[in-house]
Every structure is written in structure tokens, then in C-alpha cells.
Amino acid sequence: MCYNFGVDSYNMKKYEESSFWLSQSYDIGKMNIKYSPGAEVQAKVLRLLATVYLKWDCQQFQEKALNAVNLANKESVHPSGLYLKIRILLRCGAQDDHVRAGVTELLESEVPLEVCLSTVKLLMAEDRETLAFDYLKRVCQHFESSPELGSALVLHIELLLQRGKELLGKQKIEDIITGHYTGKQLSPQTLTCLHLLLWDKASKNFETKNFSEALQWYNYSLSFYKAGQMEPNLAKLQRNRASCLLQLQQLDKAKEAIKEAARCDPNSIFTQFSVYKIAVLENNVEKAAEAVKAIAALAQGPLTSEDRLLVAENAASNLLSLAAQIALENEQQDTAMKALESLCEHSKDEAQVLTALRCLVRLVLSTIEKASGEIGHANLDILLSYLKMALQKVSQLSPGPSMAVEQRTEDANWFRKIAWNSALQCESSPDRMRDFFLFSYQLSQFCPPDRAVLMGQKTCLLMAAAASLELCRKSPHSDQTEQLTQALEHIQICWEVWKTLKASGDNSKDPTNILLLLYEFEARAKLNDPKVETVLESVLELDNVEIKVLETMAALAMEPPAHFPLLCKKALRIALSLHRKQPQADLAHCSQCVHSLIQLSLPSGVSDVEARVLEEVWGYYEEALSIITAAPEDFPEMEILWLLTRAWNTGILLYSLAQYPEAERWCGLGMSFLRHLGSLQESYQTQMSGLYSEVLDRLDKAKKNLIMEE
Missing domain, CATH: 1.20.1440 (de novo design (two linked rop proteins))
Incomplete structure (x- = not known):
């Protein structure tokens, strides 16, 4: 009962109460040997009592703590009691001789190796480095014939490396490697710990650009693998070695390392990435393209455990992004574009895709610039495909915090301007001009609708309608309906934008309404739409209607497949009347009007x-x-x-x-x-x-x- 009270008080950190109850428990146990709980239990009570003094105030209760643990060890020697004694000595700042005596006692008591190694770590943590190394040396000698000796050797190497004693550490590693091939193999668990230790050391050297040193640590790890061994970790090791070799410009050795990695784990995206890096360095465009394709395919299919963990964090996309960067650094633009296109196709991160698309657009534009500004149809079609994807990704960006909204606006505006400028390069290709202007309009819908953006939208829709009508003029009559219907759609949307613009400022000098009426008239006339007459009436209702507009509408009314002779004559009669009212009538134009009227009216x-x-x-x-x-x-x-x-x-x-x-x-x-x-x-x-x-x-x-x- 007293012992239980002591334990409860200890758990509640009531150390004074706990020490009282534990002392009572021990004293009661001594009163009657016949009913004594036994030496092991008494030792357990005393060890806990010593621990209470240690936690309570080691300096004040140093003697009591030591007395309690010594008494416990006399009652019944136990590894935990011997280890506790060393803890108390170290906490109280005991001299090295006293601590050395304690660890000697521990070693001579035939405790397990694990306890000895924990003691070494304790000594290192308390800055007793000399004692720790000395004790560890004795431990290794004591357990020399034990199959568990490897864990002590690995700890020895770890401590040497921590203290910057790399030469000694390397010597120990080489001894272990020699032993590995002379019948003194480490246990699998210990060998794994050693591999981790070696890789960590190699990684730190790689980060500090000490590539030859990093390679040496990786080579130590490689020494424990047998020739022909198949293991994913070996593939990763070979990839790491290849990275070092590439930095050291030892391309042939790097290729051998990657060949081994591919043999061990061909379905790793990281192995394929290494293949890609070497292909770029060798300027092997075809092999680089195959590697990019393989990375993308592997990211979509079943993955290794290592790859699955990293791909979950979008590592495949990051690798493709890095692949593009490597290609550009090696002046291989086509390869970089393939990597970026693959990234755009497979990444689920819209922001990352938009960044990649920006790079792709810049690369295409740089190609055009190198060609002295000559923009071919192939480049235009490539730009169109990028803008189509950009529009899709911008629309998928989730509106969230203000920064996210600002980023979406910035992306949309950037691609909008690219589409606009590309459209201006398409004078000889109305279908591409229309598509670029439509992309520019659609992207502008994700920008704040200020006056400048609205003006841009108006122009885009006007130009898209004009391009559709131009395509119609060049198409057979049987294929014109779709183009004309599209033109009408652009015109109707443009009317809405125009209304908003008119409400926001002075547009008296803007000819948009005239152009829209002309385009609508042409589209409806060629579609044989009865509403075409209404369009002409709308023109006649305008203030100061221009004669040229009426003459144009007259021509459009009879341009095949349109056939509206009455509307044509009406427009010509009004145009002729306006000509005659001019202070100085243009007789040539008057004559043309009369000519057309006579030609339309005379019997055939x-x-x-x-x-x-x-x-x-x-x-x-x-x-x-x-x-x-x-x-x-x-x-x-x-x-x-x-x-x-x-x-x-x-x-x-x-x-x-x-x-x-x-x-x-x-x-x-x-x-x-x-x-x-x-x-x-x-x-x-x-x-x-x-x-x-x-x-x-x-x-x-x-x-x-x-x-x-x-």
C-alpha cells in the first residue's frame, strides 16, 4: 500500500510525499524477514526512491539518491539500477573517476550490449566524450565475439563523425567492409542503420557541393551490396552516385551507375529522370523525349513505395519542371518544350501549369524572334493550343484569398495580351485571327471590367466577327452558314459590351455601332434573314449617316449568296439623295449610284x-x-x-x-x-x-x- 501511494505521488510529481511513502514501504519490508516481499521488490522500491530524489533536486539530495541506488544494487543487482547510478553521478557532476568506476561496474555485471550503448550515449549527452569513447572501446572488446557487435561499431562510427573525426570514422567503416567479406557481417537492422548514416553524410557533402567526398560516402554504402543484387534502395544509391559523377563531369561512370539503377528499378520516375539528364548532356534529343514520356506515364500508373510518397506531393510535375530547366541550361529548347508540355498535361496544380505555359509561350516567341519575326502557321497553332489550355486552367483556379484572385487576374491579363498580339500577326489567316481574338476576349472576362478591358473586349469581338465574315467570303456558299452564325454571335455579345461602354463615357467619335450594323447586315443578308431590313432601318435612324455606309450596304445586299435588290435600291436612292445635297457633289459617286440603280431596275x-x-x-x-x-x-x-x-x-x-x-x-x-x-x-x-x-x-x-x- 505504501509503495502504491509512493508511485501515485511520483506520477503527480509530489516528490516529497512520494519519498516518504517509498521509504515507509522499504522500512516495512525490512521489519519481518518472514513476510518480506523479497530482495528484488525491495531493490525496485529503492530504485524508484533514488529516481524521486534525482527528479526532486539532485544537488540537494545527491547523497540520499546515491545511497538509495547503492542499497538497491546490494539488494539485487539489475541493469536498470547500475544505469541509474551512472545517471545520478553524471547529474550531480561527479568526477570522472567515480563515473568510470560506475561504468566499469556496469560492464562487469554482464549487462546486455544495448544497456552499454545507452550508457555511451548518456556519457556523450553529458559531455563526457573521453569517458564515452574509452568505455565504447572497452565495450567493443568485451563483446568482440558477440553477433551484436555491429551495433557498437556503428555507434562508434556515428560518434566519431559527430565529433568531426572523419579519418578515424572512415577507418572504422573500411574495417567493417573488410569484416563484411570475411565472415563478420552486420545484422540487417544494423546494416540499415549504417547505410542511413553513410547516406546522410554523403547528402550533406552534396549540399555543400563537395561532390567527390559525397561520392566516397556513397561508395562505402555500395561496398555492402553484392554484384547483381536487385533492390530498390540500390537503385536509389546508384542514382545518387550518378548525380555526384555528373557534377564531377564523369559522364561514362554516371551512365554505368544509371544503367545499374535501371536494372534494379526500371519503373521509378527518378531513374527515368536520371536517364533524361544524361540524354540531355549527350544532346540525345530522342532519348530525352522518351525519358520525359516515361516520367509522365509512370506518374499516372502504379508506383514504387518511394515514388508514391513523393508523387503524392506533386514530385512528378516538379521533376518535369526541373527537366525543362536542365534542357534550357543546355540550350535544348525543343526538349525543354516537350518537358513543359508533359508537365501541363499531367500536373493537377493549375498555378504550376500556368507558370509552365508562360515559359512555353516565351519559348515560342523567342523562336519567332530568332526567325527575324517571321511567324509561321505552325507556331501560331502551337500558341493557340497553349492559350486554350491557359484559358481552361485560369477558369479552374478557385477564387479564394485576395492573393489568389490577384494571381488569377495577373495570369489572365498576361495571356490576354499574348492572344491579342498574336492575333495582330494573322492578317493572312482569318481563322487563326478570329481564334486569337476570341481567346483574348474570353481571358479578359477574368480581369476587372474597367474601361480599358471593356474597350479590349469590344475590339476583340469586332475583329472576331470581321474574321468570321472574311472566312465566309472565301468559303463555298454551302459552307457559309456556320461562319455567319458565329459572326452573329460575336456581334450580339459585342452589342452588350458596347452598351456598357456607352453608359460609362463619351463615345461620340467611336464608329463601333456603324461597324456592328454593317457586319450584322452582311451576316443576316447572306443567311437570308428577314431581319436584315430592320438593320438597314437602324442605320437610317442614325444621326449623320455616312454615304459610304449606305453604298457598302447596297453592295452587301447583292453580294452572293445575298439577294435583296429592293434593299439595295433603297440604300442607293438615299445615298444618291445625300450626294446631291452636298455643297460640292461627288459626280463620280453620283454616277455610280445611278448606274447601279439602272442596272438593278432595267428589265432583263x-x-x-x-x-x-x-x-x-x-x-x-x-x-x-x-x-x-x-x-x-x-x-x-x-x-x-x-x-x-x-x-x-x-x-x-x-x-x-x-x-x-x-x-x-x-x-x-x-x-x-x-x-x-x-x-x-x-x-x-x-x-x-x-x-x-x-x-x-x-x-x-x-x-x-x-x-x-x-
Whole structure:
């Protein structure tokens, strides 16, 4: 009961109470030998009592602690009691002689090797280095024939290396290596500890760029492996050796090391990475590409335990990133691009992929720059693929803290500008221009919608619509529907952006609305959309509509496959009216308008002759005559000849239909243009006069017949 009270008090750190109860327990045990719990139990009570004094205040209760542990060891010798005595001596700062006596007592008591090694570590921790090494030497001698001796030897090496005694440590290692091949092998567990010790030493030397020293430590580790042995750790060791050899520029030896690594563990991404490094150094582009492919494939499939641990932390992607860096350092741009493309394909880290894509874009741009700025279709298509992936990754970035939002904005803005600049390089390729401008617009949607971004969006959509229409013009009529529908989609979105811009500032000088109406008119006209008339009305409602816009719309209304002659004539009539209202009318443009109106309206065959149509055309001819009269010297002779010929042919058509009065009228109209002809007047007058006389004669006969019938 007293012992239990003592234990409970000790656990609650009530050392004074604990010492009282434990003392009581020991004294009660001595009272009656017959009922004594036995020497082992009494020793246990005393060891705990000594421990209480040690924890309570070792300096104040030094004597009591030592008395208690000595008494315990007299009652029943136990390794823990002997070890406790050394702890108390060290804590109390006892002289080396007293401590030496304690460890000698421990060694002579035939305690297990493990206790002896713990004592060595305790001595080192208390800065009794000389005692520790001396004692360790005696321990090794004492357990020389023990199969567990290896653990003592490894500890000896570890302590030597910790104290900077590398030469002695190396000597001990070489002794162990010799013993390993002469029947004194270390146990597997001890050998593993030694390997870890050697690798740690090698790693630290590698970090400080002492590569030859690092290689020596790795070679010590290699000495314990048999030729032909297959083990993943051996593969890792060979990779580490290869890294040292590469730094020492011993390429052939590094290749041998990697060959061994591949033999032991071919399915490790780290082995393949080492293969890649050597391929780059040898400028073996094909082998480097195969290694990159293998790294990516291994990262997706079943992994070794070592690889699985590291790949979980995105190590495969980091290796591909490092692979690209190595290739660039060795001026192998194509290999670097393959590594970065593989990284983009397999990494699940959107931010990492975007960084890789930036590098890829810069590499493509540098290729273009080296080619004196000549940007080929192949480079454009590569850029398009990168921008497509960038858009996807930017959209997948999770909005979170402000820094994450800022980063997404920065990435989107960077790629947006790249897409914009690339689009400007595609004058000869409207499909690529459209795609680049669309990517620029889509990426801009992840940027703050300030005025500059909105202006960029407007321009992107305008240019995308223009490019789609250009593609339509170059395509067969049967393939135009998709292009025209896409153009309309871009136009509709652009209208929304334009409305936002108009609400945010003065846009009076911006021609966007005119361009959008023109593009929409063309798309709807070629799609045979009835809403095309509404678009023309919207143009006519604009303030100060330009004549050129109306002329363009007139041309678009009849550009195949569009066919809207009425809309064309309406636009031309208004354009002609506006021309005539100008202070100084452009007679050449007026003439063109009249020409187009006449061409659209004149009958093309017998079935098209209508009095109403003829009257309409007659008005256009009167307009033409007034223009010619206003500036006869500026009017092209061939245009006058065309007007003359069309009027005369209309008269002849009517003559063939026996409509003699109308025939005379139109032939007379044709004759009226003769006086405005220059050098051609005489020859045409001779040809036309005879025929005109015949028309007049036939008209007279017709009139007489009419009188006789009456």
C-alpha cells in the first residue's frame, strides 16, 4: 500500500510525499524477514526512491539518491539500477573517476550490449566524450565475439563523425567492409542503420557541393551490396552516385551507375529522370523525349513505395519542371518544350501549369524572334493550343484569398495580351485571327471590367466577327452558314459590351455601332434573314449617316449568296439623295449610284417589262442626264456609252414587242446621249440613225392602222 501511494505521488510529481511513502514501504519490508516481499521488490522500491530524489533536486539530495541506488544494487543487482547510478553521478557532476568506476561496474555485471550503448550515449549527452569513447572501446572488446557487435561499431562510427573525426570514422567503416567479406557481417537492422548514416553524410557533402567526398560516402554504402543484387534502395544509391559523377563531369561512370539503377528499378520516375539528364548532356534529343514520356506515364500508373510518397506531393510535375530547366541550361529548347508540355498535361496544380505555359509561350516567341519575326502557321497553332489550355486552367483556379484572385487576374491579363498580339500577326489567316481574338476576349472576362478591358473586349469581338465574315467570303456558299452564325454571335455579345461602354463615357467619335450594323447586315443578308431590313432601318435612324455606309450596304445586299435588290435600291436612292445635297457633289459617286440603280431596275427579258418599272428607270436616266449636263468634261465617256446602250436596247426590246410609242421614247432617250459622246459620237450616230428612222416609220404605220381601224 505504501509503495502504491509512493508511485501515485511520483506520477503527480509530489516528490516529497512520494519519498516518504517509498521509504515507509522499504522500512516495512525490512521489519519481518518472514513476510518480506523479497530482495528484488525491495531493490525496485529503492530504485524508484533514488529516481524521486534525482527528479526532486539532485544537488540537494545527491547523497540520499546515491545511497538509495547503492542499497538497491546490494539488494539485487539489475541493469536498470547500475544505469541509474551512472545517471545520478553524471547529474550531480561527479568526477570522472567515480563515473568510470560506475561504468566499469556496469560492464562487469554482464549487462546486455544495448544497456552499454545507452550508457555511451548518456556519457556523450553529458559531455563526457573521453569517458564515452574509452568505455565504447572497452565495450567493443568485451563483446568482440558477440553477433551484436555491429551495433557498437556503428555507434562508434556515428560518434566519431559527430565529433568531426572523419579519418578515424572512415577507418572504422573500411574495417567493417573488410569484416563484411570475411565472415563478420552486420545484422540487417544494423546494416540499415549504417547505410542511413553513410547516406546522410554523403547528402550533406552534396549540399555543400563537395561532390567527390559525397561520392566516397556513397561508395562505402555500395561496398555492402553484392554484384547483381536487385533492390530498390540500390537503385536509389546508384542514382545518387550518378548525380555526384555528373557534377564531377564523369559522364561514362554516371551512365554505368544509371544503367545499374535501371536494372534494379526500371519503373521509378527518378531513374527515368536520371536517364533524361544524361540524354540531355549527350544532346540525345530522342532519348530525352522518351525519358520525359516515361516520367509522365509512370506518374499516372502504379508506383514504387518511394515514388508514391513523393508523387503524392506533386514530385512528378516538379521533376518535369526541373527537366525543362536542365534542357534550357543546355540550350535544348525543343526538349525543354516537350518537358513543359508533359508537365501541363499531367500536373493537377493549375498555378504550376500556368507558370509552365508562360515559359512555353516565351519559348515560342523567342523562336519567332530568332526567325527575324517571321511567324509561321505552325507556331501560331502551337500558341493557340497553349492559350486554350491557359484559358481552361485560369477558369479552374478557385477564387479564394485576395492573393489568389490577384494571381488569377495577373495570369489572365498576361495571356490576354499574348492572344491579342498574336492575333495582330494573322492578317493572312482569318481563322487563326478570329481564334486569337476570341481567346483574348474570353481571358479578359477574368480581369476587372474597367474601361480599358471593356474597350479590349469590344475590339476583340469586332475583329472576331470581321474574321468570321472574311472566312465566309472565301468559303463555298454551302459552307457559309456556320461562319455567319458565329459572326452573329460575336456581334450580339459585342452589342452588350458596347452598351456598357456607352453608359460609362463619351463615345461620340467611336464608329463601333456603324461597324456592328454593317457586319450584322452582311451576316443576316447572306443567311437570308428577314431581319436584315430592320438593320438597314437602324442605320437610317442614325444621326449623320455616312454615304459610304449606305453604298457598302447596297453592295452587301447583292453580294452572293445575298439577294435583296429592293434593299439595295433603297440604300442607293438615299445615298444618291445625300450626294446631291452636298455643297460640292461627288459626280463620280453620283454616277455610280445611278448606274447601279439602272442596272438593278432595267428589265432583263420580255417577261420583266412593266410600265411601272420603266417609269422608275426613266427617272434614273433623267438624273444621269442632269449629272452629265452639270459636268460634261468630268463624266467618263464609257459610262455615257453604257447609258446610251442600255436605253437604246430597252427601246429595241419594246420595238420587238410592238410597243412602238414606248420604243420611240426609249430609243430617243438613247439618241439624247449621243451629243455627250466624244470621239465615239460619229460612229454610233451613223449606226443608230438608220435604225431610229425605221422605228419612227414603223410608229407612223402603226398610227395610220389605228386610224383606219377606227
